Structure formats: structure tokens, C-alpha cells
Amino acid sequence: MRLRALLDTDALGLKLLGGEDELDRTVRGVMTTDLRDPSRYLSGGELVLTGLAWRRDAADSEPFVRILVQEGVTALAAGEAELGDVPDDLVEACARHRLPLFAVHESVAFATITEHVVRQVSGERAGDLAAVVDRHRRMMTSGPAGGGPDVVLDLLGSDLDLRAWVLSPTGRLIAGPKTSGPALTAEACGRLAAEHLTATRTGRRAPHRVLLGGTTYSLFPIRSTGRAPQTARDARETVLSDWLLAVEADAGDWAEERLDLLYGVTQLIAVERDRRDAARTVRRRLAQEVLELVQTGAGPGEIAARLRVAAPVLLPGLGAAPHWQVIVASVDWDGAEIEEGPVAQALLEEILVDPLSAGPEHSDRIAVAHTGDEAVALVPLPAVSTEHDGSETGVLAEALLESVRDPLTAGLDDDGRLTLGVSAAVHSAEGLRGALEEARHARRVAAARPGRVCAAGHQELASHVLLLPFVPDDVRRAFTARLLDPLRDYDRRHRAELIPTLEAFLDCDGSWTRCATRLHLHVNTLRYRVGRIEQLTSRDLSRLEDKLDFFLALRMS
Numbered sequence: 001m002r003l004r005a006l007l008d009t010d011a012l013g014l015k016l017l018g019g020e021d022e023l024d025r026t027v028r029g030v031m032t033t034d035l036r037d038p039s040r041y042l043s044g045g046e047l048v049l050t051g052l053a054w055r056r057d058a059a060d061s062e063p064f065v066r067i068l069v070q071e072g073v074t075a076l077a078a079g080e081a082e083l084g085d086v087p088d089d090l091v092e093a094c095a096r097h098r099l100p101l102f103a104v105h106e107s108v109a110f111a112t113i114t115e116h117v118v119r120q121v122s123g124e125r126a127g128d129l130a131a132v133v134d135r136h137r138r139m140m141t142s143g144p145a146g147g148g149p150d151v152v153l154d155l156l157g158s159d160l161d162l163r164a165w166v167l168s169p170t171g172r173l174i175a176g177p178k179t180s181g182p183a184l185t186a187e188a189c190g191r192l193a194a195e196h197l198t199a200t201r202t203g204r205r206a207p208h209r210v211l212l213g214g215t216t217y218s219l220f221p222i223r224s225t226g227r228a229p230q231t232a233r234d235a236r237e238t239v240l241s242d243w244l245l246a247v248e249a250d251a252g253d254w255a256e257e258r259l260d261l262l263y264g265v266t267q268l269i270a271v272e273r274d275r276r277d278a279a280r281t282v283r284r285r286l287a288q289e290v291l292e293l294v295q296t297g298a299g300p301g302e303i304a305a306r307l308r309v310a311a312p313v314l315l316p317g318l319g320a321a322p323h324w325q326v327i328v329a330s331v332d333w334d335g336a337e338i339e340e341g342p343v344a345q346a347l348l349e350e351i352l353v354d355p356l357s358a359g360p361e362h363s364d365r366i367a368v369a370h371t372g373d374e375a376v377a378l379v380p381l382p383a384v385s386t387e388h389d390g391s392e393t394g395v396l397a398e399a400l401l402e403s404v405r406d407p408l409t410a411g412l413d414d415d416g417r418l419t420l421g422v423s424a425a426v427h428s429a430e431g432l433r434g435a436l437e438e439a440r441h442a443r444r445v446a447a448a449r450p451g452r453v454c455a456a457g458h459q460e461l462a463s464h465v466l467l468l469p470f471v472p473d474d475v476r477r478a479f480t481a482r483l484l485d486p487l488r489d490y491d492r493r494h495r496a497e498l499i500p501t502l503e504a505f506l507d508c509d510g511s512w513t514r515c516a517t518r519l520h521l522h523v524n525t526l527r528y529r530v531g532r533i534e535q536l537t538s539r540d541l542s543r544l545e546d547k548l549d550f551f552l553a554l555r556m557s
Helices: 003-007 058-070 088-096 110-142 149-160 186-201 256-279 281-295 300-314 340-351 397-401 405-412 429-447 465-470 473-494 498-507 512-519 523-537 544-556
Strands: 014-018 029-032 046-050 075-079 101-104 164-167 173-175 208-212 215-222 243-247 323-333 367-371 374-381 416-422 453-457
Touching: 003 014, 003 110, 014 088, 029 110, 046 110, 058 088, 088 101, 149 164, 149 173, 149 256, 164 186, 186 208, 186 215, 186 243, 186 405, 215 256, 243 256, 256 281, 281 300, 281 367, 281 374, 281 429, 300 374, 300 429, 323 340, 323 429, 340 367, 340 374, 340 416, 374 429, 397 416, 397 453, 405 416, 405 453, 416 429, 429 453, 473 498, 473 523, 473 544, 498 512, 498 523, 498 544, 512 523
Parallel strands: 029 046, 046 075, 075 101, 416 453
Antiparallel strands: 014 101, 164 173, 164 243, 208 215, 215 243, 323 374, 323 416, 367 374
């Protein structure tokens, strides 16, 4: 605000004693002091309020004013309560140094002036920032990127004194403030993400306020610029992919103008998010082409040619063909009529980013496609080392979920599940089809486990799926006959279709809703059939061991 505006406010009781030509100076803050040397507490642009307790005689005025001018103070206001009138030596010193001087009537409290200045300056800063944000948004939507989330966070820090962080739904730090202050720990990021996901799933209105370690944070969702909040059919379509803005402040008592400004900031960051997603288009297309070739039984030569195209895009500068791993993920929502493949695709892309890496784009080596309800990632490995026990290193199933389990469990709430399977590394196109099947089998093993977030790796298949071809025929026949013959006999007599029902139930990971939809049955009819299967075989399809036995029996039959 301008000094002239202060002088024109009658309620402040200010009288100008000098500096008529300097009234267009800008006030950026206010400070009250009676120190002889307050320089350590000044940053420039302040209106300094003083009760003159520092003045012992006329000689003290000159050095005091000189210090204020050296530190860039805008003006000085002296109270009349201590000495009655402002002394002439102070008026003369301010005139020599061209420092505007006001007298404050004894009936006016310094707190009144301070409150007025702070309120006015904050309002003008918000207006200035809003204008900057608007210009930045227009520039970014019509031209090249404007510097990413860091630029916006710097504006929040410099113009509104707000520290803020951009986090992924898994709690990964994407951008943070450059201002001084304690850093946000990885644990805190994870807890904030979990709180945000919980609040979103329960339908609480944003911003969501969270008390963490004695500090209050306000959490704002960052939604795609191409989709308004009300256009999403179901929150579950985006809850596991939207970023969030965590602001170190309590937004509960903010004015509507400031809240609108913060929502404008989230839209600005969303533009950068959309640019990042657009940059993934090439990698997604490469993964989709490879997946289609593998699933349609294309020849190794054709698949190898496509891999040679993919390798330089995913690993620039790599000389030799890399090893590859396949990861399959599925997000299953009970009773939800949404397309689950894209949800799993966006989530798998985020999970595959190193959780310790900060920044909006660390996924240059990730290519994820989706088919049906599952997402399939093609992960290149520049080198694969061998451990002492002979096993090869690469992406490990449990390590992928270690740091994201808590936030994702909160986002999945009580009606969603994430299951994930990881293949062993392969070094040629010939091995890619087997790696895909291996990852799918591993995901089914993970789906048979309890919990909202589960993963399994290729190492866990060595005891059953990979050994099936080596089981003697008589053992295979006896095992499958013991489990499946009672069901086959019942199907022949009653046309009950228990075997197809069992296959569909296992393929849907025990989801009653998905299985009933696939079979075009009422859920109660499905429950009756599964109950009949359990009665005929004396098995329990809610137990992992019995699910695996049925799975193996169907595979060997």
C-alpha cells in the first residue's frame, strides 16, 4: 500500500511532519521498535512505529534515522504519548535523509495501525499474486510450459508467505518451497497423502485440514484442467491419480478471495500435470503395441523389432538391448461401474517412480498399457546382476509397495483392492510372452491374499505354476479328479455350470460383483453356486490354500 493511503485514513490519527514528496512510497510491512539499533529485524519496505524510548538526548536521532534509511525503511511514525510532541531533532534528521515522518496521536494504539497495514498489504499482495497467476495460466495454456510447480510455489512463498508442497497420491514429493524452514519428511508426505485420500473417499469438502506434529496443513486437490469436479461420475475414477497441494496454514478462517486464489493455483499446477501426462503418450503407445503383439501371438522377430524401437525412447543412449520385466496390476472396485484399466494404468505409472525422487517427471523409463481391467507395464532394465544365491535382481514386488501401502489403503477404503504381480527379467522377445503370463499368475496369487494392497513376485511361483509341467500325469489326474470330478458330475446331472462359475470366480479374484456381472447372474445366484461348490468339495473358497488348489486343478485339467 502507499503512504498516501495511510495519511488519508482518519481512524489512524496520523499527522505528516515531513516527506510530502515521498508519499507514493510503498509499504510492505510494519514493525514496532524502541531499540537504538533495530537493523537485525528489518528487511526493507517497513513502516516503523516507535514510542521514542530509545532517545536519551538530541544526539540520538541522527544515528537512529541513518540506520532506518540504510535498511530501506519506507517511513517512520513516532508516538506522542511519551514526550508529547515529536522532538525537532528527529524531524530534522528525517528531513536530511528524506525519510517520511508521521506523528501518532496518543489516543491511537500502535496495534490499530499494525492491524490496518497488515490487512491492507495482505489484500494487495493477494491481488498481485492473483494477477500473476492469471497471466501465468494464460501463457501456459497457449504456449510453452512456465517452469513447473516450483514457480507457483515460489509465488506463494514470496507474495503470501505460505509454504506449500505438491504431493502425489502415494505421498511422493513432486515440488516444495525454496524458502527456509523445516523440510517435509517422507513420513509426513505419506501421512498427508493418506489423510487427503481418506477425506476424499468420505466426501468431505476441500480444503481438508490436518494437524500433523503440531502443525496445521490445508490440503487442496489438484484436478485435471480438462475435467471439473462435478463432471466425474465417481470419485474412484481419479482418487488414486490426482495430485494434492499441501499448504502449511489453517484455511478454515480464510476469506473466499484467498480460497479462490488457492484453487486458481491448483488449476495452474494441473496444467503442468497435464503436460506431464501428455509426454507419456509415446511411452504408453509403445507399451500398447508390444502388448498387442505378444497377446496376438506375433512372431519373436516382429516383437523384437518393436522392442528395438522402444529401447532408445525409454533408455536414451543405451547401446545394447536391455533386459525387460513385465508388471501387471489391477484395481478392483466392488459395485463400481467404471473403467478400471485406466485407473490401474495411472496408478502403476506412479508406483513405478522411485518414491525418494522429487520432481514432477521421473518416469522416463516407464511404459504402461492397459487391457480390460488390468494395467501392464514394460520395464526396461539397463543391466541385470545376479545375487549370490543365483537369483537375478530387478524390480521386486514388495519393494514397490513398501512406501505407498498406507496412502493407497486409505484411498481404497473398504471397497477397493490393488493387486500386483511382477515377472522375472527376460532378455529377448521370445521370453516376453512367458513373462506376461508369469506376471499375471503372480497377480492372481497376490489377489488370493487378505488386505487392500497386495503384491507377489515371480519367486513365489516356483513352487507351483512353474513346476506344473513336471508333475507326473498320474499325480495330475488324481489331484484334479479329487477336486473337480464332483463338480463335473453335478454339472452333467443338473446343468448347473459349477465349473465355469468356479473359473470365473477365481479369475475375478473372489469379487462377487465382478463375477456376477461377468456371468450375467444375480449376486445371490452366484453365492448359491459357490456354496454348492464348497459343499460338494468340502473346501472353503475364502481360504487362500483352497483357492490355490482349485486354481492348480483347473490349470492341470
